[in-house]
Amino acid sequence: MESSLWVRRGAPPAMPKPHRHDDVEVNLVLEGRLDYLFGGSYLSVTAGQMAIFWAATPHRLVGAGEDADGDVCWVHVPLSTVLGWGLPDRDLGQVLTMRPVIVPATAIGRDVAAMFTAWCEELTHDDTATIVLLEAQALVRRALRHARDASDTDSGRAALGTGEAMRNVTAMAQFTVAHFREPISTVDIAEAAHLNPNYAMTLFRRAVGTTLGSYLTRCRVAEAQRLLITTAMTTAEIAYAAGFGSQSSFYEHFARACGRSPGAYRRELR
Incomplete structure (x- = not known):
């Protein structure tokens, strides 16, 4: 100990x-x-x-x-x-x-x-x-x-009631943080925790207060923000490195989360 x-x-x-x-x-x-x-x-x-x-x-x-x-x-x-x-x-x-x-x-x-x-x-x-x-x-x-x-x-957050439920939520969060750069989906995350996808998504939202898909996107956006600030990688390279399946998906999710384009974000903070 x-x-x-x-x-x-x-x-x-x-x-x-x-x-x-x-x-x-x-x-x-x-x-x-x-x-x-x-x-x-x-x-x-x-x-x-x-x-x-x-x-x-x-x-x-x-x-x-x-x-x-x-x-x-x-x-x-x-x-x-x-x-x-x-x-x-x-x-x-x-x-x-x-x-x-x-x-x-x-x-x-x-x-x-x-x-x-x-x-x-x-x-x-x-x-x-x-x-x-x-x-x-x-x-x-x-x-x-x-x-x-x-x-x-x-x-308004409902209690989950069991330690097993929180262990499952933790397993999903840990898998997401470890693998968000890969082409994974919410179904992959649920399967990694040996859960039915629909049940997994409901469980995760009740515990963390956000959807499993939003959590996955948040991980990818945060990684993209980090790369924009700390590297000279192009936005196309960053989109791929952060786990986004396409540049259009990257731009859409980044702008929604940050209120500006990746290029504007980089110019403001570097």
Whole structure:
């Protein structure tokens, strides 16, 4: 259990390339600011805020605001560990949406900075590492509950009722994130989770709040955004690399999601 967490506190590290890992990542900014390229969009986490996200989405730290030194706390919890916590369906659904959950640190109701500092020491001892994992779980639960309570859209979300249902949803999300660049469809995703396609689509929408097809498209658009910003690839090359079956499909879905063409998006953000 002691090896399942990674905890760090200090200045934001250099991150020259986007990376991904199958953990739930928690960032608490004490001083300065974190600027991320998350998928293909820019995301800022300011002092006094905490961000929680599934790190399977490619992300890269591109700066720390005006205070380049900063003071940030990080914790990585393996997704498999989080799945074993038995989170409420709506809370786990927030993690799987691929959109960071950002809450004020005060919502946790604890001195989170002091907690992180203690964790760095306690994780080195077998008799206290278990306590750290329990405290990390409580922190994540409080943050997700705050985000859920603050959201107007959660009130209509139906509960799934079983751990097996959420395992199936997670399997579909993981398969999608791993294979969206390939010519897969929602039927392929359902089959990968050994589910009937119609049931799979209903289950996924109830858990995550979006359709399985939209989730697949979101993965592809995010990858296209990332490639437009970080590479010199042509739009035709990017369409193929991001998993779109044609340039027309790429342009249609990208414009719908971003409100502009791929070329305009690149000109604005590079």
